[in-house]
Amino acid sequence: MTELAIEVHDLRVAYxxxxxxxxxxxxxxxxxxxxxxxxxxxxxxxxxxxxxxHRRADAGSVRVLGLDPGRERLRLLGRVGVMLQESGxxxxxxxWETADLWRSLRRRGGDADAVLERLExxxxxxxxxxxxxxxxxxxxxxxxxxLGEPEVLFLDEPTTGLDPQSRRRTWxxxxxxxxxxxxxxxxxxxxxxxxxxxxxxxxxxxxxxARRGTMAELVAGIAATIVFQLPAGAPALPPLTAQVxxxxxxxxxxxxxxxxxxxxxxxxxxxxxxxRLARLRVRDGSLEDVFERVAHEQEVAA
Amino acid sequence: xxxxxxMTVSGTLALARSELRLLWRNRLxxxxxxxxxxxxxxxxxxxxxxxxxGGWGAVVGxxxxxxxxxxxxxxxxxxxxARRGExxxxxxxxxxxxxxxxxxxxxxxxxxxxxxxxxxxxxxxxAFGAPMPQRPELLLLAVLGGALxxxxxxxxxxxxxxxxxxxxxxxxxxxxxxxxxxxWTISVPSDEVTPLMLAVPGSAIAELARIxxxxxxxxxxxxAMIVVWTAVAGELAKRLFRWEPRA
Numbered sequence: 307m308t309e310l311a312i313e314v315h316d317l318r319v320a321y322x323x324x325x326x327x328x329x330x331x332x333x334x335x336x337x338x339x340x341x342x343x344x345x346x347x348x349x350x351x352x353x354x355x356x357x358x359x360h361r362r363a364d365a366g367s368v369r370v371l372g373l374d375p376g377r378e379r380l381r382l383l384g385r386v387g388v389m390l391q392e393s394g395x396x397x398x399x400x401x402w403e404t405a406d407l408w409r410s411l412r413r414r415g416g417d418a419d420a421v422l423e424r425l426e427x428x429x430x431x432x433x434x435x436x437x438x439x440x441x442x443x444x445x446x447x448x449x450x451x452x453l454g455e456p457e458v459l460f461l462d463e464p465t466t467g468l469d470p471q472s473r474r475r476t477w478x479x480x481x482x483x484x485x486x487x488x489x490x491x492x493x494x495x496x497x498x499x500x501x502x503x504x505x506x507x508x509x510x511x512x513x514x515x516a517r518r519g520t521m522a523e524l525v526a527g528i529a530a531t532i533v534f535q536l537p538a539g540a541p542a543l544p545p546l547t548a549q550v551x552x553x554x555x556x557x558x559x560x561x562x563x564x565x566x567x568x569x570x571x572x573x574x575x576x577x578x579x580x581x582r583l584a585r586l587r588v589r590d591g592s593l594e595d596v597f598e599r600v601a602h603e604q605e606v607a608a
Numbered sequence: 609x610x611x612x613x614x615m616t617v618s619g620t621l622a623l624a625r626s627e628l629r630l631l632w633r634n635r636l637x638x639x640x641x642x643x644x645x646x647x648x649x650x651x652x653x654x655x656x657x658x659x660x661x662g663g664w665g666a667v668v669g670x671x672x673x674x675x676x677x678x679x680x681x682x683x684x685x686x687x688x689x690a691r692r693g694e695x696x697x698x699x700x701x702x703x704x705x706x707x708x709x710x711x712x713x714x715x716x717x718x719x720x721x722x723x724x725x726x727x728x729x730x731x732x733x734x735a736f737g738a739p740m741p742q743r744p745e746l747l748l749l750a751v752l753g754g755a756l757x758x759x760x761x762x763x764x765x766x767x768x769x770x771x772x773x774x775x776x777x778x779x780x781x782x783x784x785x786x787x788x789x790x791x792w793t794i795s796v797p798s799d800e801v802t803p804l805m806l807a808v809p810g811s812a813i814a815e816l817a818r819i820x821x822x823x824x825x826x827x828x829x830x831x832a833m834i835v836v837w838t839a840v841a842g843e844l845a846k847r848l849f850r851w852e853p854r855a
Contacts, residue, residue, distance in 0.1 A: 360698070360701070360702075380704065380706060383703065383704045386702075388702040390695065392695050393695065394694060394696045394698055394699030394700075395694070395696065396630055396694065396696055398633045399626060399629065399630065406622075407626045410618055410619050411619045411623070411700070411703035411705055412703065412704050413615045
């Protein structure tokens with residue numbers, strides 16, 4: 307069994323009457339990256355900050371490396387790296403001054419220059435933080451979070467607003483840390499980020515974990531989609547297992563759990579009628595579909 | 609783990625150094641810090657006769673208090689509100705420094721500057737014709753104790769200060785109370801100062817400085833009041849302090 311770095315059980319956090327996290331469970335093993343997804347206001351940041359020890363849990367238990375982050379915050383901080391949703395740096399300090407300050411605020415601070423190098427910020431070392439681009443500032447943020455090679459890393463929307471190059475660099479660095487055994491818990495709005503990085507994904511909805519599992523587990527049972535356009539005057543479609551609806555423009559959207567069978571039926575039918583199906587494409591069930599389904603359930607419940 | 613170890617000390621110093629850097633880079637703050645004491649010394653020394661029997665001690669007492677209220681109380685309230693607004697405080701809390709060290713490192717440069725400014729202005733007052741202070745160690749105590757009291761009061765004031773700009777307003781009440789109390793106190797000779805006068809927060813700082821300079825009177829009641837107000841404000845700040853913005 308892999309050793310668990312983060313264990314959250316039945317966590318509840320409320321702000322007055324508003325229950326932000328309402329009975330959430332979560333585990334992250336060493337050398338694993340778990341992505342926490344959810345709509346705005348689903349409770350991601352609150353949950354993350356409670357696990358970090360920034361907020362008090364109203365009920366339930368949180369263990370990070372076997373310690374209680376609420377009560378044993380200081381013992382934990384040396385082993386944990388945190389990247390908040392917003393940086394929290396003084397704009398007047400330079401990149402290097404900021405990294406150097408943070409190096410001295412950690413027991414195993416490591417090398418400020420090396421970490422700037424790693425995040426491709428070495429050429430910006432003498433620039434005041436306020437003059438950095440959004441992507442550079444976010445990379446500085448990550449550089450500081452990973453000073454001293456933490457055992458556990460919390461990343462709150464690490465790539466929001468980043469250009470593709472910054473995002474790729476961030477992914478490489480985070481992926482490298484995970485390979486070296488760091489446990490990472492990350493929130494993100496980018497589904498492709500979760501797909502690319504996470505071994506497991508949890509979708510938070512109104513303070514509860516609505517879905518959890520590996521990518522394969524999450525999309526299992528989610529229909530594949532066949533999309534095409536029918537030429538004018540085409541006869542009625544053959545019987546398909548798919549649920550057929552109209553999409554954007556003239557798109558016909560067939561959602562099916564038997565894409566192979568339906569596709570064969572559809573193509574045989576088109577051949578027989580000498581029809582050309584314009585813009586034909588097939589797409590497997592995606593995280594986006596899972597996400598939309600959760601959002602849809604939310605609307606139905608509301 | 610909350611105790612003093614090498615990393616806590618070096619980390620606090622590193623934080624203090626970077627705060628000093630920030631002060632220096634903010635030209636307005638730096639200029640005020642350097643120019644305020646000599647200007648005040650000049651202004652007050654011209655009116656050294658207007659405080660009756662208080663003599664030079666009264667001038668210096670009022671001057672030190674005013675300086676501490678500006679350079680420590682108002683400056684610390686502004687700085688902490690600003691760092692909180694920039695989320696620097698929240699981020700620093702993810703470092704390995706204990707909370708008291710984060711605030712200590714942040715405020716240490718202001719205290720240090722205040723001591724330097726006080727020494728400067730004392731020197732200037734002497735240059736303008738005042739005699740040397742009778743008990744310089746008490747003068748240092750007034751400055752240091754007063755600076756700590758101002759830090760504690762500033763941390764408490766940040767509770768009602770949503771932004772750095774607001775600090776100009778939220779620091780006003782204590783500013784005037786302290787000055788009014790000090791003027792009230794030094795308007796009578798040291799041996800006629802009542803406990804009520806000394807109990808006005810801030811007036812004890814001016815009185816202790818006057819005693820230090822003039823040499824007459826018992827410093828203990830003034831010292832006690834500085835300790836009491838520092839402890840009260842510190843304890844309240846500890847309970848009410850906010851590390852993040854948001855009302």
